[in-house]
Amino acid sequence: MWFDLTLEARDGSRHPARYNPHTSEAEGLALPVKPGTFASVPRVAKDQPLGKSRAPRVLKIQLGLSCNYACSYCSQAFQIADATVSKLADVEHFLTELDGWITEAPEKIELWGGEPFLYWAKIKRLIPALSERFPGAQFLVITNGSLLDTEKLKFIAQYDICVGISHDGPGQHLRGPDPLDHPEKSRWIKALLAERPGKTSFNAVLTRDHHDLQALKAWFAEKAGPDVPVGLEGVVNVYDAATAIGTGRFEPAKLNSLTWSIFEALVEDPNAFGLGERVYEFYKSITRRRPIEALGQKCGMDREDTIAVDLRGNVMTCQNTGAKGAHKIGHVADFDAIALDTATHFAHRKECMSCPVVQLCKGSCMFLEGDFFKQSCANEFAFNMGIMMAAVWHLTGMVVVGVKTQAGQMSMEAPDASTARVPSL
Numbered sequence: 001m002w003f004d005l006t007l008e009a010r011d012g013s014r015h016p017a018r019y020n021p022h023t024s025e026a027e028g029l030a031l032p033v034k035p036g037t038f039a040s041v042p043r044v045a046k047d048q049p050l051g052k053s054r055a056p057r058v059l060k061i062q063l064g065l066s067c068n069y070a071c072s073y074c075s076q077a078f079q080i081a082d083a084t085v086s087k088l089a090d091v092e093h094f095l096t097e098l099d100g101w102i103t104e105a106p107e108k109i110e111l112w113g114g115e116p117f118l119y120w121a122k123i124k125r126l127i128p129a130l131s132e133r134f135p136g137a138q139f140l141v142i143t144n145g146s147l148l149d150t151e152k153l154k155f156i157a158q159y160d161i162c163v164g165i166s167h168d169g170p171g172q173h174l175r176g177p178d179p180l181d182h183p184e185k186s187r188w189i190k191a192l193l194a195e196r197p198g199k200t201s202f203n204a205v206l207t208r209d210h211h212d213l214q215a216l217k218a219w220f221a222e223k224a225g226p227d228v229p230v231g232l233e234g235v236v237n238v239y240d241a242a243t244a245i246g247t248g249r250f251e252p253a254k255l256n257s258l259t260w261s262i263f264e265a266l267v268e269d270p271n272a273f274g275l276g277e278r279v280y281e282f283y284k285s286i287t288r289r290r291p292i293e294a295l296g297q298k299c300g301m302d303r304e305d306t307i308a309v310d311l312r313g314n315v316m317t318c319q320n321t322g323a324k325g326a327h328k329i330g331h332v333a334d335f336d337a338i339a340l341d342t343a344t345h346f347a348h349r350k351e352c353m354s355c356p357v358v359q360l361c362k363g364s365c366m367f368l369e370g371d372f373f374k375q376s377c378a379n380e381f382a383f384n385m386g387i388m389m390a391a392v393w394h395l396t397g398m399v400v401v402g403v404k405t406q407a408g409q410m411s412m413e414a415p416d417a418s419t420a421r422v423p424s425l
């Protein structure tokens with residue numbers, strides 16, 4: 001499926017280019033072509049469920065969905081009642097049961113909440129045991145950063161744990177109290193960032209009223225220092241009605257300003273907020289002609305080698321869901337019966353199969369449906385279009401001002417006052 005792009009040079013002249021996200025062919029984008037070999041990935045659907053591998057590359061352990069925060073857009077809020085509650089003793093059973101089903105060491109072990117550090121006693125028992133069994137595995141914890149202290153910092157260093165601190169900078173009030181306003185909490189966060197460069201970062205979610213990346217950068221520079229690593233968790237997805245009418249609902253003008261904010265940030269700094277990786281992946285997809293059939297979901301939870309389990313051995317759609325409801329997809333004790341039948345690969349969604357940014361977005365959340373999916377898709381489209389525009393700009397020095405889709409011509413006009421900020425090549 002080809003999309004006609006209109007590119008605008010600084011002198012105002014317009015030039016055509018073409019891009020096909022199904023075959024990753026491009027015309028008018030000067031990239032070398034060296035086709036790679038790609039296997040097709042299975043495309044999960046409710047009536048075409050997928051199992052899980054006993055040799056997971058990524059093992060996600062959900063400790064529970066309890067949290068000391070109540071972020072306005074929290075993707076887990078609608079699942080809290082469905083989460084199992086476990087005891088410290090369940091950790092021992094979990095570890096014993098693990099030996100019964102896992103056949104190879106995972107590359108990565110992630111510990112998830114809720115707020116994971118609310119489950120500190122369990123973490124202290126789990127990680128040393130897992131580290132002994134799987135010495136090569138990399139540990140990862142995503143936290144709201146409000147519960148750190150000396151003991152946790154020592155532990156994090158001892159077990160070489162990567163830590164992502166979720167923080168929205170100027171939009172933090174949408175999440176809860178700002179730990180950086182608390183002298184002691186702020187000290188722990190800054191110590192962790194200083195002691196573990198490359199293994200700790202802030203991660204922000206972009207929302208309706210807080211998606212200006214210049215403002216985000218300036219905020220962190222002032223509050224935490226100019227070189228502090230800030231990545232993006234991404235743009236907000238919509239999981240409940242309050243988010244759908246609240247901070248997850250971008251009107252068209254806000255979607256446009258989101259696109260331009262991403263674009264401008266990446267023009268100024270090709271690796272702004274760590275997004276350079278995404279630009280590079282986009283180039284590589286074209287160079288290697290990555291076909292759409294080789295693309296799984298962005299979150300990776302449709303992969304057989306990526307599994308989310310709770311401490312009772314339940315297997316869920318992903319770490320953000322609870323095992324007492326529809327998102328329980330099996331149990332490790334009956335491993336071969338695990339069936340991911342709660343998700344829809346983007347290949348089964350007609351909007352994704354006619355989307356110019358599908359190679360970047362990879363289908364948004366695979367279990368969302370209806371209006372929540374629709375709004376999340378709109379947000380993801382605006383976010384990923386900004387990345388694609390920046391990728392094209394760095395190749396051609398020109399701005400994508402139009403994309404012709406099946407639905408018609410889409411204009412990417414700059415919001416007022418934005419173009420002035422786009423520097424020349």
Ligand SMILES: C[S@@+](CC[C@H](N)C(=O)[O-])C[C@H]1O[C@@H](n2cnc3c(N)ncnc32)[C@H](O)[C@@H]1O
Nearest residue numbers: 073074075114115142143144166205233236237
């Ligand atoms: C659900 S939280 C759990 C871990 C921890 N409590 C935290 O906030 O870091 C995991 C990540 O998802 C992000 N998140 C939560 N709700 C989201 C949403 N609706 N859309 C996109 N990201 C979201 C959070 O900001 C956080 O980075």
Ligand code: SF4
Nearest residue numbers: 067069070071074144
């Ligand atoms: S995003 Fe994280 S910190 Fe916020 S309510 Fe959800 S689980 Fe808690």
Ligand code: SF4
Nearest residue numbers: 352355361364377381
């Ligand atoms: S932007 Fe929307 S249509 Fe495009 S791939 Fe993402 S979810 Fe699908």
